[in-house]
Amino acid sequence: MxxxxxxxxxxxxxxxxxxxxxxxxxxxxxxxxxxxxxxxxxxxxxxxxxxxxxxxxxxxxxxxxxxxxxxxxxxxxxxxxxxxxxxxxxxxxxxxxxxxxxxxxxxxxxxxxxxxxxxERLIEPSVRKVFSVLKDGHCVMALQCSSSVKDTSFSWEPEASFDGSFWRGSPNANVSVVWSSSSPNRHVTFICTASNGLTNASKVVREICQDEQPKPDVVVEGENRVPGIIMLFLGFLFGCLLTYIFRESLTCLSTRFNKSRSINKVCPTLSGVERNSSLPIERS
The missing domain is CATH 2.60.40.10 (Immunoglobulins)
Structure with a gap:
């Protein structure tokens, strides 16, 4: 016991x-x-x-x-x-x-x-200003937040004194964008927080929202803009190519119009057609 x-x-x-x-x-x-x-x-x-x-x-x-x-x-x-x-x-x-x-x-x-x-320990995300532009008396600005860590989600918060409006874009490929509208020529402060579900890391960005026009060569994600000078250059090359391809036909037409050269020598194709034709052929 x-x-x-x-x-x-x-x-x-x-x-x-x-x-x-x-x-x-x-x-x-x-x-x-x-x-x-x-x-x-x-x-x-x-x-x-x-x-x-x-x-x-x-x-x-x-x-x-x-x-x-x-x-x-x-x-x-x-x-x-x-x-x-x-x-x-x-x-x-x-x-x-x-x-x-x-x-x-x-x-x-x-x-x-x-x-x-x-x-994986989260590092401080990267934040940059994409652009700012004056529209209808308000300054519209876009900020982009990104992280190199996979499966990261983002959240945006403005400063307490922010009196404008803002919209959060849907994050894609570890990138998130926030759009804000406020009075021009003032500083705007946002906090971007990255999270992987276990830990968080934040970055504070303070940017000036200036009265400026968008740059002509700015490329917006998902959209390609080709400057006009490139289109002009491509048009010039296309014209030269057409001239090269149809150079014999142009020469032939010019010869027939001026009647200065023999059709048999300059335009063998047209000459052959004429030989097979029942119409009389005038020789110079």
Missing amino acids: IGVERLVLSLLTVLSVVMGDTIGYLGESVTLSSGANPSWHITKITWSIYNNDTWIATFKGTNSNTEWFGQFKSRLSLNTSSGDLEIRDVQRGDELVYSVLLTNSQREQQINKVLLTVT
Whole structure:
């Protein structure tokens, strides 16, 4: 009976599993918290993955080992006082559920599970003014916000004192545009915030909305404008090409009109046609 009671008590000392969520950034370091009771004197630590049957870091007595699994070799550090595990140079494959089994000097045990989510740290987005133009007494300005990180969404917010109106364009290929209408010759401040669902990064842009005309060679996304001089040059080349192609016919017509040269020599094709014709041919 005593043995059974001890077994039951030992099972009851294993505390309930606590799920945690930790975010790790590619190429950086992240620390997985063991969730140990601060009052505990930890005597045994076992960090594992894959249904708790693959050890990656252990500690018992005075012996510590963080080289159990090839994927994490030379990238782990185990804090034997708190039970926390540090992973250096975080990689995509590190996105796993980690389990830690802790034992204290009183042989009490605690199990904790930590879900590590790996993502790319967002950098400050890039914002630039596309153009500003005076229209109907208002200055219309377009600002573009972009990010090099994939699957990024954007949001725009004007300064608190902004008294104009603005419209947010639909983002496309990690690019978002905001259009604003306000009084001319004033500074306009907008905040562009990029988000990947886990973290955010913002950029503040302050641009002058000037009374200026749009540049003639500005190319708007989705639209190609060819300057007039290029069209003129293309027309000239096309005319030269037509002249070259029909040069013999033009020469032939000129010869027949002036009757200064023999049709048989200059226009063999027309001469052949005339020979096959029943009409009389006048020779000079």
